[in-house]
Amino acid sequence: MxxxxxxxxxxxxxxxxxxxxxxxxxxxxxxxxxxxxxxxxxxxxxxxxxxxxxxxxxxxxxxxxxxxxxxxxxxxxxxxxxxxxxxxxxxxxxxxxxxxxxxxxxxxxxxxxxxQPLWQYWGGTQEVEVSWTLTRRPPGIMAREAAEVASRHGIRAFKVKGGQGMDIDRQALRAIRRAAGDDAVFSVDANSAYGRDEAAAYLRLLSDEGVQAAEDPCPLCPDAHFEALQQSTPLPIIVDRSCTTAADAALFLERGARALSAKPGRVGMTEAMAIGSLARQYGAGVATGIYAESALGTLINLQQAAAVPAKHCAFPAEQTFFLGLTEQIAAQQPVIRQGRIELPAAPGVxxxxxxxxxxxxxxxxxx
The missing domain is CATH 3.30.390.10 (Enolase-like, N-terminal domain)
Structure with missing residues (x-):
């Protein structure tokens, strides 16, 4: 071919x-x-x-x-x-x-x-649970957005962008939980905003607030500091910014990583699947990360998320950014029902x- x-x-x-x-x-x-x-x-x-x-x-x-x-x-x-x-x-x-x-x-x-559609070709599932990303804004605005998304789309998983300062991040998490309900689940991505010397305290804060996973709380390297940091917290630390290849993934997994971000929009399907395969070998989880996809990119990149076994899913797929666009080139926009997207069953594009x-x-x- x-x-x-x-x-x-x-x-x-x-x-x-x-x-x-x-x-x-x-x-x-x-x-x-x-x-x-x-x-x-x-x-x-x-x-x-x-x-x-x-x-x-x-x-x-x-x-x-x-x-x-x-x-x-x-x-x-x-x-x-x-x-x-x-x-x-x-x-x-x-x-x-x-x-x-x-x-x-x-x-x-x-x-x-x-x-076959790609999700089926890889032995995945047609329906994929998704999460909503709350970008950095005042806590009250983030909370109102979470409540609206939960009500309109049935989404129960939220990726909260942290890094606004520990006090504001704590206020945001409490406000979002009040707005979204006690059954909502959170991961927090600080985009490496905190120093390596602050990371342990930040992880304790997130754990105390009932967060499920912490992504890039500080700059991460596959070194003794990362190993000790992961061992010090019950939260899986999702490695994102420093994990762009399978070789990166292997280094972090050898240091005890319990969760990795695999972004097909950033590295392509082959590398994303390789990262996922390595994670499974080490018993670690995979999160299909946001790459600001449009509706078309969502339909494509969720094919990879659909192939991640449930027990290895570190957090619901983040491909909901398309809802924040006013324009699309896709002929049909994905529909979210009860927090899930059903992928096309027909083969081909x-x-x-x-x-x-x-x-x-x-x-x-x-x-």
Missing amino acids: KIARWSLDFYRLAYRDRIVWANAIEDAGVYALLRLESDDGFAGLAEGTVKATWSGVSPASLSAAFRDLIMPAVHGTDLADAQAVHQALAALPENRLAKGMLETACWMLAAARAE EGWIDPEHLARYRLRLDA
């Missing part, structure tokens, strides 16, 4: 509200759409989130990487052979987003050829994209 045609489009989608990330403030997101067509008539898709502070690329640089490096590297490679594709791309340093997108599209294509919407929101690189 070889590449017959490929295309790369970019589009800008507006947010309902301004988003305050740890390293950026935005009112819209820029995305890349890769489409592959094989010589036997099948198609695969991947969406990339284009943020300079996340992926280190612009539309122009990503386009050049695909044209000059990525596609020539896999020319003539059997797209159905995930290992062959991975090896062909391994010869290229950097270019993580481009390589991940190519591998994701190949997986989608291989599943279509097998006449035909009909997933609304061509009129893609044309409306497309970015021209020469503009």
Whole structure:
């Protein structure tokens, strides 16, 4: 199965509200759409989130990487052979987003050829429990947002963005719990906001507030400090920022990591699945992390979350960001019922994209 045609489009989608990330403030997101067509008539898709502070690329640089490096590297490679594709791309340093997108599209294509959706191709489940991410805002606003999401979509799992100071983080957790109910579950992602010397106290705070998992409470390295920190708390520490490859995952797991973040939107399906496989070998959990996906990216990246066995799921999948967008290029938006998304049962990706919407929101690189 070889590449017959490929295309790369970019589009800008507006947010309902301004988003305050740890390293950026935005009112819209820029995305890349890769489409592959094989010589036997099948198609695969991947969406990339284009943020300079996340992926280190612009539309122009990503386009050049695909044209000059990525596609020539896999020319003539059997797209159905995930290992062959991975090896062909391994010869290229950097270019993580481009390589991940190519591998994701190949997986989608291989599943279509097998006449199965990817979640089924991997032996996963059609329904995936999801969580909602509450970005840094005053505690009262975060609480009101949690109550609305819980009421409207039945979501009971919340990823709370911490790092506003320990007192404010504690206030936010208490306010959100009052608003969402005692049965709500929380993970807290501080985006490494606290110092390594503060991390133990912060983890005690989170444990006292009934948090289920703590992501990147401080800068994490696979060293003695991390090992001692994980041993000192009953909370699984989800390693995110420092875990972008299977090699990273192995180093942290050897130091006692109990949970890892696997982001197919950041590293592609092959690397995300490799991280998940290693985690299972060590008895650790996996969280399918947010990458600010649109509705289209949500449908694609949740295929990986659907393949994570329930006993190894560190926290419900974070792919609900699409609800915060006012515009989409997907032909049909995922529906959340009782905190779960049901993935398409039909094989292939035909009909997933609304061509009129893609044309409306497309970015021209020469503009």
